[in-house]
Amino acid sequence: MTRIPVITNILAYNDAVARDVRQAIGPRVLTLNLISSPGAGKTSLIERTAAALAGELRLAVIEGDLATTLDAARVAAHGVPVVQINTDGGCHLEARQIMAALPELPLAELDVLIIENVGNLVCPTEFDLGEDAKVALISLPEGDDKPLKYPGIFLAARAVVLNKMDLAPYLPMDVERLRQGIMTINSDASIIPVSCITGEGLAAWLEWVRRELRAKRARISYTKHAESPTP
Amino acid sequence: MTRIPVITNILAYNDAVARDVRQAIGPRVLTLNLISSPGAGKTSLIERTAAALAGELRLAVIEGDLATTLDAARVAAHGVPVVQINTDGGCHLEARQIMAALPELPLAELDVLIIENVGNLVCPTEFDLGEDAKVALISLPEGDDKPLKYPGIFLAARAVVLNKMDLAPYLPMDVERLRQGIMTINSDASIIPVSCITGEGLAAWLEWVRRELRAKRARISYTKHAESPTP
Numbered sequence: 253m254t255r256i257p258v259i260t261n262i263l264a265y266n267d268a269v270a271r272d273v274r275q276a277i278g279p280r281v282l283t284l285n286l287i288s289s290p291g292a293g294k295t296s297l298i299e300r301t302a303a304a305l306a307g308e309l310r311l312a313v314i315e316g317d318l319a320t321t322l323d324a325a326r327v328a329a330h331g332v333p334v335v336q337i338n339t340d341g342g343c344h345l346e347a348r349q350i351m352a353a354l355p356e357l358p359l360a361e362l363d364v365l366i367i368e369n370v371g372n373l374v375c376p377t378e379f380d381l382g383e384d385a386k387v388a389l390i391s392l393p394e395g396d397d398k399p400l401k402y403p404g405i406f407l408a409a410r411a412v413v414l415n416k417m418d419l420a421p422y423l424p425m426d427v428e429r430l431r432q433g434i435m436t437i438n439s440d441a442s443i444i445p446v447s448c449i450t451g452e453g454l455a456a457w458l459e460w461v462r463r464e465l466r467a468k469r470a471r472i473s474y475t476k477h478a479e480s481p482t483p
Numbered sequence: 484m485t486r487i488p489v490i491t492n493i494l495a496y497n498d499a500v501a502r503d504v505r506q507a508i509g510p511r512v513l514t515l516n517l518i519s520s521p522g523a524g525k526t527s528l529i530e531r532t533a534a535a536l537a538g539e540l541r542l543a544v545i546e547g548d549l550a551t552t553l554d555a556a557r558v559a560a561h562g563v564p565v566v567q568i569n570t571d572g573g574c575h576l577e578a579r580q581i582m583a584a585l586p587e588l589p590l591a592e593l594d595v596l597i598i599e600n601v602g603n604l605v606c607p608t609e610f611d612l613g614e615d616a617k618v619a620l621i622s623l624p625e626g627d628d629k630p631l632k633y634p635g636i637f638l639a640a641r642a643v644v645l646n647k648m649d650l651a652p653y654l655p656m657d658v659e660r661l662r663q664g665i666m667t668i669n670s671d672a673s674i675i676p677v678s679c680i681t682g683e684g685l686a687a688w689l690e691w692v693r694r695e696l697r698a699k700r701a702r703i704s705y706t707k708h709a710e711s712p713t714p
Binding site for chain 1: 649
């Protein structure tokens with residue numbers, strides 16, 4: 253009997269589509285894949301980002317949810333183009349879903365595209381959506397032991413946002429132990445503590461976004477320069 | 484070319500093993516499958532339950548985690564038999580893993596077996612582990628919109644524990660809206676607000692566990708009585 257390598261094929265197919273997504277988005281739009289547990293504050297961070305960057309950078313959002321358009325409505329209220337993907341029970345977004353959403357977005361006019369993944373700290377990690385960087389978001393009430401218990405996402409993330417810093421005084425957890433756990437898994441990750449309620453730390457988050465955008469565009473310029481024929 | 488119905492088979496196989504697990508656990512041990520997001524407080528609830536039921540009911544725990552034995556060590560400190568299942572990245576427990584763990588537990592001496600699933604509000608919902616009831620746990624910081632956004636687990640749960648009630652004064656959420664969301668999805672679920680920090684509401688949770696245990700054993704007595712030949 254022939255073995256059918258089904259699981260391998262799912263990921264290989266996704267990776268191929270993710271390359272197409274990356275191509276379609278092009279070299280000037282920074283694309284972030286935002287991943288966290290349910291209720292850690294992905295939508296709140298996007299709302300804060302949209303409000304803060306208005307007039308400076310052009311943002312669009314793809315919202316992934318099992319069901320409802322609650323999050324998309326929250327983001328759309330900030331005047332940002334939003335596409336909703338309902339996964340109908342699916343536990344993560346896949347590249348083919350992003351590809352299907354792209355024609356709904358004014359890509360040529362954008363600076364930053366944020367993809368809000370389904371609330372799940374495990375499954376989204378495996379699926380490349382064509383993003384430039386994965387951003388993990390962890391909220392303080394989840395506890396300081398999460399990086400060691402869910403290492404995959406912290407290893408894959410270029411930045412880890414620690415949200416709900418305003419709750420720190422009321423929680424039986426240690427922010428320093430959380431930070432150490434992240435650094436044990438991934439010493440290269442930028443760790444950015446914020447509160448989407450008080451606004452604490454958001455300036456550092458926005459600066460990280462601006463820096464990633466500049467870095468992406470600098471890579472293009474450098475590549476173009478290096479490849480251009482000497483006159 | 485023949486179609487290979489792979490996904491269907493995974494669930495059908497799991498359901499068959501779950502029936503074997505149910506048989507192996509037998510009619511006197513109440514088995515609960517505890518499901519929540521990462522960091523909502525599953526392990527804390529189990530610790531509180533173990534401490535409160537000591538000397539009254541004999542408890543054992545199966546701990547499911549992607550990595551580490553941090554949770555198992557916390558529970559074992561309460562003198563309760565614990566088996567750790569590391570899923571090595573897997574996003575949910577499956578019945579075959581429970582079957583493999585059962586020989587490590589003193590089943591004949593137990594009253595209650597709690598299975599702590601991997602922290603994930605989506606994937607564990609689909610997999611029957613041979614439990615008598617699924618218990619969903621949601622912590623207040625996750626927000627009051629979660630039942631509508633993650634309906635599957637709330638539909639499948641016989642009880643929904645609302646944890647971290649002590650944080651209610653500090654959160655931008657409405658406990659009543661959370662409760663309404665759960666009842667919209669599943670009007671039969673028992674909704675039990677608790678705080679594993681202050682101990683608030685734990686008496687109601689323990690009473691729910693005792694009642695489920697009595698109900699399971701009553702079903703056996705009734706069945707035995709009904710099936711016994713008239714003398």
